[in-house]
Amino acid sequence: MARAGTLYRGIADQVRNRITTGEIPPGTKLPTESQLIDQYGASRNTIRLALAELENEGLIATEQGRGSFVREWSSLTHHATRAERVDRPASSTDAFVAEAREAGFEPSTSFSMRIEPAVSEIADRLQVPVDTFVVLRRVVRYLDGQVNSRQDSWYPMDLAEQAGLNVPHDIKEGTIRAMAAKGFKEVGNIDEVTARMPSPDDQETLDVATGVPVIVQQRTAWTATRPTRVTRVTMPADRNRIIYELGNLDAYEATQQ
Amino acid sequence: MARAGTLYRGIADQVRNRITTGEIPPGTKLPTESQLIDQYGASRNTIRLALAELENEGLIATEQGRGSFVREWSSLTHHATRAERVDRPASSTDAFVAEAREAGFEPSTSFSMRIEPAVSEIADRLQVPVDTFVVLRRVVRYLDGQVNSRQDSWYPMDLAEQAGLNVPHDIKEGTIRAMAAKGFKEVGNIDEVTARMPSPDDQETLDVATGVPVIVQQRTAWTATRPTRVTRVTMPADRNRIIYELGNLDAYEATQQ
DNA sequence: GGTGATTTGTGCGTATGTATT
DNA sequence: TAATACATACGCACAAATCAC
Numbered sequence: 001m002a003r004a005g006t007l008y009r010g011i012a013d014q015v016r017n018r019i020t021t022g023e024i025p026p027g028t029k030l031p032t033e034s035q036l037i038d039q040y041g042a043s044r045n046t047i048r049l050a051l052a053e054l055e056n057e058g059l060i061a062t063e064q065g066r067g068s069f070v071r072e073w074s075s076l077t078h079h080a081t082r083a084e085r086v087d088r089p090a091s092s093t094d095a096f097v098a099e100a101r102e103a104g105f106e107p108s109t110s111f112s113m114r115i116e117p118a119v120s121e122i123a124d125r126l127q128v129p130v131d132t133f134v135v136l137r138r139v140v141r142y143l144d145g146q147v148n149s150r151q152d153s154w155y156p157m158d159l160a161e162q163a164g165l166n167v168p169h170d171i172k173e174g175t176i177r178a179m180a181a182k183g184f185k186e187v188g189n190i191d192e193v194t195a196r197m198p199s200p201d202d203q204e205t206l207d208v209a210t211g212v213p214v215i216v217q218q219r220t221a222w223t224a225t226r227p228t229r230v231t232r233v234t235m236p237a238d239r240n241r242i243i244y245e246l247g248n249l250d251a252y253e254a255t256q257q
Numbered sequence: 258m259a260r261a262g263t264l265y266r267g268i269a270d271q272v273r274n275r276i277t278t279g280e281i282p283p284g285t286k287l288p289t290e291s292q293l294i295d296q297y298g299a300s301r302n303t304i305r306l307a308l309a310e311l312e313n314e315g316l317i318a319t320e321q322g323r324g325s326f327v328r329e330w331s332s333l334t335h336h337a338t339r340a341e342r343v344d345r346p347a348s349s350t351d352a353f354v355a356e357a358r359e360a361g362f363e364p365s366t367s368f369s370m371r372i373e374p375a376v377s378e379i380a381d382r383l384q385v386p387v388d389t390f391v392v393l394r395r396v397v398r399y400l401d402g403q404v405n406s407r408q409d410s411w412y413p414m415d416l417a418e419q420a421g422l423n424v425p426h427d428i429k430e431g432t433i434r435a436m437a438a439k440g441f442k443e444v445g446n447i448d449e450v451t452a453r454m455p456s457p458d459d460q461e462t463l464d465v466a467t468g469v470p471v472i473v474q475q476r477t478a479w480t481a482t483r484p485t486r487v488t489r490v491t492m493p494a495d496r497n498r499i500i501y502e503l504g505n506l507d508a509y510e511a512t513q514q
Numbered sequence: 515g516g517t518g519a520t521t522t523g524t525g526c527g528t529a530t531g532t533a534t535t
Numbered sequence: 536t537a538a539t540a541c542a543t544a545c546g547c548a549c550a551a552a553t554c555a556c
Contacts, residue, residue: 006544016457042544046543046544048523049543056467056468063552064522064523065522065551067522073453186504188509190509191501191503192498193501194472194494197313197314197315200314213454222504222506224508237452237470243449243450244448244501245448246338248445252479252484263523263524289541299526301527302525302526303525319540319541319542321540321541325541
């Protein structure tokens with residue numbers, strides 16, 4: 001029996017073992033706090049400390065009035081290198097729709113746009129001075145009615161005006177095509193991938209539970225001469241993952257058929 | 258003043274604001290629990306609930322006997338698409354060393370190797386049956402003496418034997434070159450990027466604090482006909498990020514000089 | 515539809531241990 | 536050594552959400 005130095009850690013270790021060994025499978029209800037109090041002879045606070053530890057590890061979710069449950073992690077795959085292919089030149093929104101359908105989900109999106117001063121993280125990448133006004137186009141993506149991720153794209157004002165992106169509605173042919181049609185053809189991009197715990201704001205808009213980090217994929221796209229946009233996708237890690245396919249993968253793709 | 262429905266959330270909101278606005282900058286000590294008890298007129302348990310929330314968001318770190326401190330997030334950049342270039346064909350370990358030096362750190366590594374039965378996640382990607390024995394080569398990477406990340410690589414047994422990878426020491430020319438020399442030349446790879454909270458095991462080997470997720474980058478490399486390895490890099494998100502450079506980025510690179 | 519029981523959430527108090535200053 | 540500060544552990548009460556009847 002795993003027993004750490006302190007009572008609540010020892011209890012957490014034992015419950016964690018019962019979960020990781022599969023004795024308590026995903027979706028299953030854990031013993032109630034009262035039952036754990038009896039089982040381990042500890043006070044309620046101590047039991048709750050143990051459960052909080054497991055919750056912060058993303059192993060369980062507790063629901064008021066219902067109990068604690070073993071959490072399931074199953075993810076939608078975002079193919080980061082596929083949207084750019086010539087044979088599938090859809091907008092990134094369409095790429096999301098396609099992948100969601102393939103995975104058996106019913107996707108939907110909601111759109112909003114605003115003009116705001118660029119913070120340094122965006123300004124640096126767009127090569128404009130800080131606080132220059134830029135266009136932010138936001139798409140919140142849903143799967144079967146549940147929030148899946150949030151996509152924020154920032155465009156330099158001049159480019160947005162020329163390509164007609166400074167409008168408060170979605171663009172059917174996709175923003176990338178709209179820009180290309182005006183001569184801003186993207187030829188490369190830099191993806192920065194990080195992870196962090198959700199801010200209270202994320203927790204609301206993305207419906208992220210305690211113990212689940214968010215993955216942040218931030219893409220800076222370039223034409224042959226200048227950056228065109230920064231697109232940041234923020235996605236809860238319990239239901240999303242990113243895939244990059246690099247080089248020659250003919251052999252791999254043959255196995256996927 | 259941000260005030261949520263409950264006392265401890267309201268306190269957490271106010272302290273969070275003081276941090277995000279820069280009033281309490283990174284590295285600074287927060288007020289002590291006693292001081293917060295006085296300031297907010299709440300019990301110690303309530304104050305600790307508020308601090309625990311901030312700790313789980315990765316905003317602060319508490320140290321017994323010292324106090325709570327605003328956490329800093331500064332990261333080493335892993336260039337995922339650079340190691341594969343012909344002009345820099347170093348091993349992935351060397352890529353780490355190079356990037357660490359560029360960032361002004363003193364890198365070091367420790368190596369271990371073992372032979373173990375493949376779990377399904379590895380077996381599937383190496384296209385061998387589950388529980389087939391495979392070679393695991395582990396490199397723990399340090400920056401200035403502190404753990405930075407852990408790299409685990411699994412190789413099919415036949416390939417490991419031919420390329421001489423089933424030895425308990427590092428390989429100077431790099432495992433990728435050693436395989437290429439025996440005819441297993443990698444031509445492509447699939448990178449799967451996910452994030453999760455560290456397991457107790459991770460917390461020990463990677464020295465990850467509460468509230469900091471780990472980024473997991475898992476690369477399956479292929480020759481023209483078969484997979485050669487699965488390489489999984491597990492890195493704390495507070496000191497690492499990944500960058501993918503895709504397509505033509507001449508214009509971007511010109512700005513980097 | 516409603517009522518009581520169950521279960522987790524919030525908040526208070528106290529005491530003692532352990533690490534740092 | 537003493538004081539300070541966070542960690543662990545106990546107790547209690549009531550609120551809020553859910554569930555079973």
